[in-house]
Structure formats: C-alpha cells, structure tokens
Amino acid sequence: MTGIRIRVARTAGSVPREAGAEMLVTAEGTEGTIGGGALEWQAMAEARAMLADGRTRMERTWPLGPALGQCCGGSVTLSFERAESLERATGAPLWVWGAGHVGRAIVATMAPLPAFDITWIDAATDRFPQETHGVTVVPAADMPRLAARAPREAHHLILTYSHEIDLALCHALLTRGFAGAGLIGSATKWARFRSRLAALGHERAQILRIACPIGDPALGKHPQAIAVGVAAALLTATRDQVGDRTG
Structure with a gap:
C-alpha cells in the first residue's frame, strides 16, 4: 500500500x-x-x-x-x-461478546478508533447490523468454546443476552488468560458470578481482574452512555500498550 x-x-x-x-x-x-x-x-x-x-x-x-x-x-x-509498502497499523485486540443494544453502541463508538482491532461475536448473524466497517464479525453458536482460543493479549467485553453464557465466557477467559475484561451487569449479578467462578476453581485475585459493572455510573445506563464510559476506560488502560499512533 x-x-x-x-x-x-x-x-x-x-x-x-x-x-x-x-x-x-x-x-x-x-x-x-x-x-x-x-x-x-x-x-x-x-x-x-x-x-x-x-x-x-x-x-x-x-x-x-x-x-x-x-x-x-x-x-x-x-x-x-x-x-511505499505500508502495512496498516494494528491496535490492541478487543473482543466484544454480544450484539445487543449495548454491544452495538460500544462497537459504533469504538470502531473508528485506531487504538483497537475489534472482533465482534454473537450466536446469531441477524443480531449484527448490516454494515460493520472496520470490525471482524464472527457468528459463533458456541461462544465459550471460541473464547478458549482468543489471544491472551486481547481485551474482552462480555455483553450477551444470557447470564449462563456470560458466566461460561468468564470461566473460559479466566482459564485462557486475557489482558483485560469487563462484564455487563449489576453488583448482585457480579456477586453471584464471583461465588460461582470461585467454585469453578479460579483464584479471587484473577476473578477480580474482570471489571463489573462496566462504564461510568455518573454517565447513566443508556447504551450510548455506557459505551462512552467503556471507551474512555479502555483508551486509558491501553494507552501505554498502544500509544497515540497519530502523534
């Protein structure tokens, strides 16, 4: 190029x-x-x-x-x-699990950012929008199985329609390893997940590497507001890893 x-x-x-x-x-x-x-x-x-x-x-x-x-x-x-012979720069791998309202808002907010290479996963193809520029879309009937093969340097956002799938994804990622992870949900959901993940054999320190809830509470719970908070947190977390590629 x-x-x-x-x-x-x-x-x-x-x-x-x-x-x-x-x-x-x-x-x-x-x-x-x-x-x-x-x-x-x-x-x-x-x-x-x-x-x-x-x-x-x-x-x-x-x-x-x-x-x-x-x-x-x-x-x-x-x-x-x-x-001459340019190769397109790559950002930090970000895997977004779920194409519901919050998943769509997060991808729409973050896809234009050069700091991230986004992989977007859901169980059904009809949950994705028709146009997904700059994003790798992966339909996967068994999302936790795919998570077991995710890059260990990837950041993950877990936003599926099912608490059981969310839990299975957390379990798979804790087993696999990750750079960072966030889970959508309430404090009550996270308390239950922590208990169940501990019962599955994960150490408390590793479980607490998963952030839950995600976003900035001060911004509210609207999907776009959550997306803004998530984007700000991820940009801060990856700033030293990726740097400002535009100067």
Whole structure:
C-alpha cells in the first residue's frame, strides 16, 4: 500500500494540533488526524494530488485565518512524504461478546478508533447490523468454546443476552488468560458470578481482574452512555500498550 504521510512540522500561535501529529492518506482512505476542519481537507487534497502525480515530498504553511474558514489565529507548516509498502497499523485486540443494544453502541463508538482491532461475536448473524466497517464479525453458536482460543493479549467485553453464557465466557477467559475484561451487569449479578467462578476453581485475585459493572455510573445506563464510559476506560488502560499512533 502506498500513501502520503502528513506531519505537523512546525506551528505558531493557536493551532488545533501540536507539532509531530500525523495522518496518513491512501487510495483507500485515511488514518489519524492533524486537527480536522478546512486545513485537514486541503491537506488531504494535496496528498491525493501527490498520489496521482508521483511527487515524493513537499512542505507547505497555512495561516489559520478567514481564507481557511478557521479562526485559530496561528499557522501550521505541514510536511508531506510519500511512503511505499505500508502495512496498516494494528491496535490492541478487543473482543466484544454480544450484539445487543449495548454491544452495538460500544462497537459504533469504538470502531473508528485506531487504538483497537475489534472482533465482534454473537450466536446469531441477524443480531449484527448490516454494515460493520472496520470490525471482524464472527457468528459463533458456541461462544465459550471460541473464547478458549482468543489471544491472551486481547481485551474482552462480555455483553450477551444470557447470564449462563456470560458466566461460561468468564470461566473460559479466566482459564485462557486475557489482558483485560469487563462484564455487563449489576453488583448482585457480579456477586453471584464471583461465588460461582470461585467454585469453578479460579483464584479471587484473577476473578477480580474482570471489571463489573462496566462504564461510568455518573454517565447513566443508556447504551450510548455506557459505551462512552467503556471507551474512555479502555483508551486509558491501553494507552501505554498502544500509544497515540497519530502523534
């Protein structure tokens, strides 16, 4: 894959992003951001022109004023460099178990984030939306059996329609190993699960690695509110592991 890497080389005054921020423009799309708005649109147009005409590098400065329809008041110098044989960067593996209302909200919120590679699992294909861009959809009649083969470095969100499946997934993941896990449910559900998982032979310290409830209680219980809280927690948890790939 060939692309144009756009980097904020220098800045002066008030600007939307700092020096070092990057984005990548390819024939297939874009990754990252240099701040959005008219500046980013013009930079993308320049990058696509470079892809078409074969230029390998350039640098250009934009004042962020009325001509761009931006009122930051500073200026940004962008460097453009052609990059060949690119491989798409991969994020932390995130497995989402369940395609109900909360599962859909979480995937819709997190799929655009470059920090995660999402695998979305449910027992029935008709529970998934028709379009799932940037997500690997896996219908699985026996979800706990699939969990036993999940990558040990993956993060998991357990959100199925069944408490018994949720429990079986927790058991399978505790047996397999994981980077992080969250379970939807109440404090009462989690107390019962802790007792049952202990009876299945799991150590208390390992059981407590599963977060339950998930989300930020201050944001409420609406599916989208839960999704925002979950996304914030996962971004924080994986920040050191993945880093900010856009600069």
